[in-house]
Amino acid sequence: MAALLALDRVDKSYGALKVADSVTLAVDEGEALGVIGPNGAGKSTLFNLITGDVAPDSGRISFAGADITAMAAYRRSRLGIGRSYQIPHPFANMTVFENLLVGGIFGAGRGEKDSYPHCAEVLELAGLIDKANLPAGSLTLLQRKRLELARALAMRPRLLLLDEIGGGLTEHECNELVETVRAIHARGVTIVWIEHIVHVLLSAASRLIVMDFGQILAQGEPRAVMADARVQEVYMGIPAS
Amino acid sequence: MSTAPAFTTRFDVERSTQLSRVSAVIACLGLAVLISLPWWGETGTMRLIAEMAYFLALAQLWNLLAGYAGLVSVGQQVYVGIGGYVLFATSDWYGVHPLLAILISGVAAAVISLPMALIVFRLRGAYFAVGTWVVAEIFNLFVAQVPQLGGGSGYSLTPEIVRSVAADRAGREMLMYWMALAISIAVIAFVYMLLRSRHGLALTAIRDSEAASESLGVDTYRTKLMIYVVTALCTGLLGGFIFLQKLRISPEAAFSINDWTVVVIFMVVIGGIGTMEGPIIGLLIYFAMREMLADYGSWYLILLGIVAVAVMLTAREGIWGLIGKRFDLHLFPVRRRLIQRPDSDGKPG
Numbered sequence: 314m315a316a317l318l319a320l321d322r323v324d325k326s327y328g329a330l331k332v333a334d335s336v337t338l339a340v341d342e343g344e345a346l347g348v349i350g351p352n353g354a355g356k357s358t359l360f361n362l363i364t365g366d367v368a369p370d371s372g373r374i375s376f377a378g379a380d381i382t383a384m385a386a387y388r389r390s391r392l393g394i395g396r397s398y399q400i401p402h403p404f405a406n407m408t409v410f411e412n413l414l415v416g417g418i419f420g421a422g423r424g425e426k427d428s429y430p431h432c433a434e435v436l437e438l439a440g441l442i443d444k445a446n447l448p449a450g451s452l453t454l455l456q457r458k459r460l461e462l463a464r465a466l467a468m469r470p471r472l473l474l475l476d477e478i479g480g481g482l483t484e485h486e487c488n489e490l491v492e493t494v495r496a497i498h499a500r501g502v503t504i505v506w507i508e509h510i511v512h513v514l515l516s517a518a519s520r521l522i523v524m525d526f527g528q529i530l531a532q533g534e535p536r537a538v539m540a541d542a543r544v545q546e547v548y549m550g551i552p553a554s
Numbered sequence: 555m556s557t558a559p560a561f562t563t564r565f566d567v568e569r570s571t572q573l574s575r576v577s578a579v580i581a582c583l584g585l586a587v588l589i590s591l592p593w594w595g596e597t598g599t600m601r602l603i604a605e606m607a608y609f610l611a612l613a614q615l616w617n618l619l620a621g622y623a624g625l626v627s628v629g630q631q632v633y634v635g636i637g638g639y640v641l642f643a644t645s646d647w648y649g650v651h652p653l654l655a656i657l658i659s660g661v662a663a664a665v666i667s668l669p670m671a672l673i674v675f676r677l678r679g680a681y682f683a684v685g686t687w688v689v690a691e692i693f694n695l696f697v698a699q700v701p702q703l704g705g706g707s708g709y710s711l712t713p714e715i716v717r718s719v720a721a722d723r724a725g726r727e728m729l730m731y732w733m734a735l736a737i738s739i740a741v742i743a744f745v746y747m748l749l750r751s752r753h754g755l756a757l758t759a760i761r762d763s764e765a766a767s768e769s770l771g772v773d774t775y776r777t778k779l780m781i782y783v784v785t786a787l788c789t790g791l792l793g794g795f796i797f798l799q800k801l802r803i804s805p806e807a808a809f810s811i812n813d814w815t816v817v818v819i820f821m822v823v824i825g826g827i828g829t830m831e832g833p834i835i836g837l838l839i840y841f842a843m844r845e846m847l848a849d850y851g852s853w854y855l856i857l858l859g860i861v862a863v864a865v866m867l868t869a870r871e872g873i874w875g876l877i878g879k880r881f882d883l884h885l886f887p888v889r890r891r892l893i894q895r896p897d898s899d900g901k902p903g
Contacts, residue, residue, distance in 0.1 A: 364769055386768040395769070402766035404759045406828075410892045415759045418752050420771030425752050433565045433892060445892040468770055 315378060317342040317503055318472055323362055323372030325527075332358040333369065334527035340472070340505060345498050347518030347535060348507045349548060355527040356507045357399055360474045363505075364396050365389045377471065390420045395470030397461035399477045399507075405450030409441055412449050412460060413467035420468025432467050439463035439493060455486050459493075466497060473497065475506040479513050491517055511539065523548060568891040569750065577885045588735060592728045600727060604734035604799070606841055608792050611738040612814065613821045613833035614745045615785050615792075620819075621828035622749065622757040623781040626679075629686030631815050632670075632693050633663040633786045635808035637793020639703060642803050645715050647702075652711075652719050656737075656794040663790020664783050671782045675775075687811065694809035708804025716801060730799045737795050741788045746830060748784070749888045753777065758888075761828070820858060824865050826872025830886040835873050 316339035325333035332355045340346055350356050361367035363374065365386035374382045381389050395416070404412050413435055417428030436442045439459045444452065449460060458478045465473055475494065479487045491513055498504050498517070508514050514521060515535050522532040525547045531538050538544055545551040591600055612630075620626045637659035644650040644658050670689060677685040698706040720726035748754055756777050759767040764774055793814075797803045807813070821840050826832025843861070847854035869876045877883065 366765060366769070385773075387771050387773045390769055390771040398766065398769075402763040404762035404766065406762055407755075407758050408889055408891070411755060411758075411890055414890065415755055415767065415772065416770040419756060419773075422771070429565065429567050429892075436892075446889075464766075464770060 316340055317344075317377060318363065318505075319375045320359075320362070321373040321375075323374060324370045325358060325362060325367060326370060331527045333362060333372075336362075336372070336527070336529060338522070338529065340503060342471070342503055343501060344520060345504045345506065345518050347514035347521040348505060348524060349509070349511060349514060349521065350524035350530070351548065354524040356524055357476055358527070359524070360396060360476055360505075360507070363389075363474060364394055387419075390468060391422060393469070393471035394474065395420070395465035395468050395472065396474040397458075397465050397476055397478055399480070401454075401457035401461050403449035403452065403457055403460055405448065407449055408446050409449050409452070409460060409463075410436065410445040412464050416464050416467035417469075420470075428467070431469070435463050435466045438496065439466070440489070455482055458482065458490070462490075462493065462497075466502075470502060472503045472505070475504065475508075477507055477509060479508050479510050487513060515539070564895055566893050566895060568893055569887060569889070571884055571887050573883060574885055574887045585735075585739070589732070592731055597727055600731045602841075602845075604731050606837060607734045607738035608796060609818065609821070609840075610833060610837050611741040611792055612789065612818045613825075613837060614742050614830065615788050616815070616818045617822045617827060617830070617833050618745050618748070619781060619785045621822065621832075622754070622761060623778050624761055625778060625782060626683050627674075627686040628683045628811065628815050628819070629674075629688075629690035630785070630789055630818070631809050631811050631813070632686075632690035633667065633789035634793035634796065634814040635690070635693060635697070635805070636663045636666055637790035637795075638797030638803050638808045639697060640790070641794035641798055642709070642711065643703065646712065652715060652798050653733075656791060656798065659794025660787045660791035663793065664787035667783050667786030670786075671779055675779070675782075690809055690811065694805050697808070698805040704804065706805060708802060708807065710802040711798075719798070733795060734799070737791060741792065742830075744788065746886055746888075749830070749886075753780070754888055757781065820862055822872075824862060824872055826874030826876075826878070828871075829874050829878060831878060831883075832872050832874040839873075 318340040320336050320338045323333050323336045324331070336359065348356050348359065358367060362369050365381070365384060369382065372382070373380060376389065376392055376394060379392070381392070404415065410432060413432040414425070414428055417423055417432045418425055421428070423431070433442070433445070436445055439462055441456065441459055441463055444456060452460060462475070462478055479490055482490065487510065494504065494506070494517055506514060506518060518535055520533065521535040521538045523530045523538060523544045530547060531541045531544050588603060591603065616627075616630055619630070640659045640662040641652065641655045644655045645652045650658065674682055674685045674689060697703055703709070716726070720729050749757070756767065756772045759770070759772060760774050760777060767774055793808070797808065817840065821836030822833050823836070824839055825834065825836025839861070840858070843858060844854060847857060865872065871879070
């Protein structure tokens with residue numbers, strides 16, 4: 314079976330800095346893939362390449378059997394690639410509910426009225442239903458992170474890219490968020506999740522990749538990957554003996 | 555995680571507010587008074603109201619373009635000018651009835667705006683503003699070189715064409731007045747409906763975050779292009795009408811950045827950019843100042859400048875930005891409010 318998402322030797326440099334160095338990766342439908350790596354390892358760039366925010370220098374990216382390497386970002390979203398940004402990008406002057414409608418109407422390609430019930434349901438799932446009519450600009454950090462997630466869900470994605478939605482949250486808030494993501498995964502959405510908090514990924518991901526200097530350093534079963542000596546050195550700063 | 559059944563039975567979406575319903579009724583009454591004006595008002599008042607009407611329409615269009623689509627153009631006078639000249643050319647050269655020619659003015663402006671967009675859309679921010687201005691100036695210089703259009707000194711509509719609009723002067727004044735109201739209200743209603751539609755939702759999203767809009771499936775380029783062309787169409791219509799009313803056209807008047815863009819930007823910025831209420835307040839302030847200071851010559855321009863600077867320094871979102879935000883007022887609501895039904899297990903909606 315072909316993978317849902319496949320990257321084939323994808324390169325991207327900013328001047329002398331290689332942020333993606335021959336990245337080859339396949340994600341199967343229904344998988345929950347965790348991504349870790351030090352700052353500047355190219356994790357967010359990986360997402361930007363997949364969503365079309367950034368164009369690769371070379372290589373090929375395909376999604377659901379289609380070559381999307383040169384496809385515009387909005388078309389990739391309509392194919393079913395949803396994302397949350399590391400730094401939340403709320404539509405600050407719109408209500409929370411309307412933020413979701415954008416994804417429901419344009420991403421999922423439903424009519425406006427058809428989108429209402431689905432978006433209300435996602436708001437409940439994300440725990441934002443009582444904030445539905447507030448301007449998104451008035452939300453707290455946790456609520457903004459939830460909004461990022463909810464908005465991406467409103468577009469009924471097949472693949473959901475989560476970029477550090479747990480960052481800056483308390484332990485308790487983070488656990489709540491993990492539960493929400495698990496519920497989404499249980500509905501059959503494929504997930505790729507970047508997170509610095511390793512135990513979060515260990516509890517939610519079925520596979521883990523470690524990135525460093527734009528390369529995939531190691532990948533496999535999460536606990537085995539974390540036990541890898543190279544990963545310990547790069548990620549935990551434990552020198553390899 | 556929720557397992558609740560059909561959500562349509564539990565939620566409604568409300569688009570209007572109490573205030574907006576009341577103000578809509580008041581606006582309709584006000585409109586009825588305005589429509590009846592020719593039977594009891596003076597010609598001077600009619601002309602003033604007509605002028606205010608089309609300036610309000612121009613202001614709403616510029617607000618749509620700059621305040622919503624983020625396309626800060628200072629070259630919209632090009633579409634007023636194109637509209638005006640197309641009206642003169644089609645009625646003079648081809649004998650098209652002037653009222654039909656107004657429609658052609660709008661279509662022509664839209665057709666020309668497409669290739670123009672392909673050029674100016676390559677520019678961003680301040681460069682876009684300067685680019686649109688330069689394009690407008692090019693049209694100004696070009697038209698002045700065409701003797702069939704009266705060259706640099708312009709020309710007037712022939713008496714036959716003027717008579718084809720209405721038999722006598724009084725009849726023409728009345729017709730022009732009602733047309734000013736009709737076209738302006740049509741344009742403003744169109745802008746409002748656009749903002750309430752899914753396109754308005756996309757525009758607001760793009761304004762807040764272009765990257766996030768794309769990631770949610772919004773085609774940002776096409777949305778902006780659509781707004782640019784639609785704005786050109788409406789501005790062209792207004793341009794055709796304005797110069798049919800004036801009966802005389804020249805490159806200086808038709809492509810005047812001061813008359814058709816600077817004044818309009820003043821209204822929108824003073825009143826509150828990015829709201830439909832703002833341009834109305836800006837319009838009232840502009841005309842109040844103009845009428846009060848009419849006897850003081852260029853002093854009124856100096857005062858306008860001072861007011862503009864003062865408002866921009868103290869209230870960057872304009873006057874409506876201050877009032878509307880503080881009291882959460884929406885005379886033209888575009889929002890969608892999700893409300894839970896009191897009888898959650900009630901009949902399906």
